[in-house]
Amino acid sequence: MVSARSLLHRAATGALFCLACLGLPTQAGDLSQADMARRIQPPLHVGDKLRDIPAWPITSELEPEAGPIAYAFESIDLAPIPGFEGTPLNLLVTIDRRGNFLGVELLRQHEPVFLSGLGEEPLKDFLRQYEGKSLKQEITVSSLYGNTRAGAGGNRVVLDGVSKATASVRIVNQSVLTSALAVARARLGFAAPANKAPPAEVRPDVFEQRSFAQLVESGAIGRLHLTNADVEQRFAGSEGAGVDADALARPDATFVDLYVAYLNAPTIGRAILGDAGHADLMRRLEPGQHAWWVASSGRDAFIDEGFTRGTVPPRLAFSQDGGPVELRDLDIAPAPPAGAPPLNASLVLRVPPMSGVDPASPVRFELTLTRAKGSMLPVITQRSAVLDYRPPAGLFHRPPAPLPDWLIAWKDRxxxxxxxxxxxxxxxxxxxxxxxxxxxxxxxxxxxxxxxxxxxxxxxxxxxxxxxxxxxxxxxxxxxxxxxxxxxxxxxxxxxxxxxxxxxxxxxxxxxxxxxxxxxxxxxxxxxxxxxxxxxxxxxxxxxxxxxxxxxxxxxxxxxxxxxxxxxxxxxxxxxxxxxxxxxxxxxxxxxxxxxxxxxxxxxxxxxxxxxxxxxxxxxxxxxxxxxxxxxDWLPRRTECGQPCQTCRHRCSYDAIEKSGAIRYDRCFQCLDCVGIYHDENRCAPIMLYRKRAAATRR
Known part of the structure; x- marks a missing residue:
């Protein structure tokens, strides 16, 4: 017969062997392009799986020039989150080019409660709730134990959970959102993940009538002033040094004055665009989209005569926290604001929706300066000038950071x-x-x-x-x-x-x-x-x-x-x-x-x-x-226990007491019956014997 020591040794060896296998590969997706083609019917068509991210682009015959109108992908390729049973679920998720869910289909799952307990139908009903929801919304799961609808903001969506499967559906929700956001970041311009608080929001009720000069002085309008000497200094020691005769002749003259301002805030936007212009801008912007006014004066302009409206200014780069963000012309021709100097260029530029830009945090505008030496095959030299801009904090409020889904589960319960x-x-x-x-x-x-x-x-x-x-x-x-x-x-x-x-x-x-x-x-x-x-x-x-x-x-x-x-x-x-x-x-x-x-x-x-x-x-x-x-050994014993007293052993339903009176803790269920007998003078034989002997001695 195999000894208990041998069994323990084998169990420990097996556990160590399992730990040595931590590098086993994760599971891959289930579907091929042919499988997808059977699911997608004309006029829609499924393209080849993308190289940069495991997703199938979906195009439409009705919009042949539009490019992909949706993306389909398997959650296990992008978010192989282990379920309650330890195996990731696999879901087929489809989102359109605006980040809206077109559907979530169950491919396979190993959750014990859905395998043969409740069955898969409650899980499928749960997945149907994603249709029509948007990644731009905060999607959470309600449950029997806590109503997360309380205090929900206008951008929050609460899906009905599944009774007896609270943990499983929260993992499902995390798998759907994590995989969908990965595709949205790679293909739809959504913000890259960052460990920071949610972006600040404009306070629409905050408005103060300010002149152009006051806005510049307070920092609400950012200004970068470069003289000819400043620019010449940037090109010193390069092929571009000394090629600008005007700069050498008038070193203290203004080369460029670059102005930038965040337009969503009413105090700034209404001062620059006027009340009607600001209202029109806000109608054009999508939720989560931001716009800046950029203008210049002086000898140089930040755009040239060949600039095409509706595109990205080629000489102007925009970034936050080191991450570049596309800044595109909104094709608005703003009139020069009252009190502004003579301007040689003025644009309203916007970032993509859900860009993740925090308007209350510093942003960087980088203007490229170019000089050419020679006429036949000129040597081009480029330098840059940087304007760091941050609008006044009083124009914003910062919402609290959303709790992670697992912490919501703890609060709910x-x-x-x-x-x-x-x-x-x-x-x-x-x-x-x-x-x-x-x-x-x-x-x-x-x-x-x-x-x-x-x-x-x-x-x-x-x-x-x-x-x-x-x-x-x-x-x-x-x-x-x-x-x-x-x-x-x-x-x-x-x-x-x-x-x-x-x-x-x-x-x-x-x-x-x-x-x-x-x-x-x-x-x-x-x-x-x-x-x-x-x-x-x-x-x-x-x-x-x-x-x-x-x-x-x-x-x-x-x-x-x-x-x-x-x-x-x-x-x-x-x-x-x-x-x-x-x-x-x-x-x-x-x-x-x-x-x-x-x-x-x-x-x-x-x-x-x-x-x-x-x-x-x-x-x-x-x-x-x-x-x-x-x-x-916390259960009390007497020397008489088992020698000769067998009271506790005979009354123990778990056979956890040896004939010797010793407790077998491996079998003990801690019912405390033997503890009660040990302390009870009417049930413990040794105590009763002590009392009997004491009484005989007194007689």
Whole structure:
């Protein structure tokens, strides 16, 4: 027979081997161009997949000169975010050239709750909500546990979630948005990702009548003044030095005065364009689009006579934080504002919508200066002049940064987390100081049944806090694919329980979760009490058979972990040995084979106390391994325990007490019955014997 030490060694070896496989490749997309062509009907056509980003351009016969009117792509190519089970979902996402969703189609998924629990139809219904939504909107997911519609701004869209699948649909939403934004940034001019707050917004209610000179003095209009000497100095030491006779003759004369101003702000825009001109500009701009007025005076102009309206000024570059942004003429001919010097050029320039430019932060205008030496084959020399511009901060307000989706999940479930946290605190106090609660058998019974009812009803069926072997196999899959464990953040209740359980391993051992916090374990215990009420006999397996079955849990655990790393589809089927999804996650709302398996285990648990927990549960095997971290033998024992007293051993339903009286912590579920007997002078045989001897001595 294989020893427990050997089993532990093999499990540890398997775990190390899984960690060594972190470099396994992630999954690729499922569809070919032919597959896409079957989905897209004329007059639309699918082009070759792009080289710079894995997306198919879609063109239309009705707009042959328009280029791609939409893009289709698989989410797994751009956002392979691991799901709850550890495998990324794959969705076919289609967006048009304005960033609107045309549709999101499910290609494949491995979420346990959607595989055979709720089925895929609720997930497909969820995906239909994306149609018509825009990437320019803030798209979040509502849930049973928290209404994220409260306080939503006008640009916020809240999709209806799926009950019992809160974490999964948040991961779906993250996959859709991350992949779609990657395509939008590559092909639609959307802003590149940046770790900064949202762009500031203009305060439309702020307006002050200001003259041109006042706007320049306050910095609302930026000015770059270059004299002939300034320009000559820039070309010093180059082929362009000394070729401008006018500059040499009049070094203090103005070469160019460059003016720039942010027009969306009413104080600036109305002063430069007038009230009607500013109103017309704002009608032309799309949401999230910004415009600047650029003008020049002096000997030089920032555009020449060959400039084509509606294009990008070739001599003027625009950037923010080192990132270039296209600045294109809006084809408006603004009149010179009152008080301005004589201008030789004036344009209204705009950036693309959703460019990500923050109008309240510094921007840079770079003017290219060019000189030519020689007439036949002139030597061209270029230098640049920079104008850094930032409008007054009082013209803007800055919205708060949107929370990441996983943090919204935590906020949505703040009440549940608070209730569960309070329950964990109560349980910790009872386990740390168990004497008062356990010394009275009736008091312990009421507390234990009440807490198990909370675990089953609130923690399990309501808050969906059933830990599962799927979380272990999912973690192995995610790590093997190099995707990390970020998906765990989307399930805050489970993450809280995992953290508490890890701490409990060190303090009390494996029994804290298995004995008090496992909803299916609680359901088994209630099934056992029901069996006693129905006068069904309580039986015990032969010790040798019980030992074999108990050790078999480690083999099941090792097989599932290995399958998760090397045969994921096999692992998806293997985890169904657990009845947790059937009995707790979907409340027995599944097809009959799964329900029959769960009911069979409950019946066996009624006859053989906690049969599944003790003999089949792979999660219980993992908990037992975690319990090896326990640093204290915290259950009290007397020298008489087991020598000769066997009271606790005979009353322990878990067979967790040896004949010697020692506690087998690997089997202990921490029901505290033996603690109560130890302290009860009417149930503990050694105490009763002490009292009897003391009474005899007094006589």
């Amino acid at each position: 703040a009440t549940e987390l608070a209730v569960i946290g309070a329950a964990l605190l109560v349980l910790s106090v009872v386990l740390a100081r168990p004497r008062w609660m356990s010394v009275s058998a009736s008091r312990l019974r009421v507390f234990r049944l009440g807490f198990l009812a909370f675990t089953l009803g609130y923690l399990g069926w309501y808050a969906q806090g059933q830990l599962s072997i799927v979380q272990i196999t999912g973690a192995v899959k995610s790590l093997a694919a190099g995707a990390g464990l970020k998906s765990f953040l989307y399930d805050p209740v489970s993450l809280l329980l995992i953290a508490f359980t890890l701490v409990s391993f060190v303090v009390w051992g494996r029994g804290t979760f298995c004995g008090w916090l496992c909803p299916f374990g609680a359901l088994q215990e209630f099934a056992a009490h029901l069996a006693r009420l129905l006068r069904l006999p309580e039986r015990r397996l032969p010790p040798r058979l019980g030992d074999v079955l108990e050790k078999s849990r480690y083999a099941v655990l090792a097989a599932l972990v290995a399958a998760a790393a090397f045969a994921p589809q096999l692992a998806e089927k293997g985890v169904e040995i657990e009845p947790f999804k059937t009995a707790i996650t979907v409340g027995f709302d599944r097809s009959w084979p799964f329900v029959a398996w769960a009911v069979l285990l409950l019946v066996l648990g009624g006859v053989y106390y906690k049969f599944f927990c003790r003999y089949l549960c792979p999660l219980g095997a993992a908990m037992t391994l975690g319990g090896k971290l326990r640093i204290l």
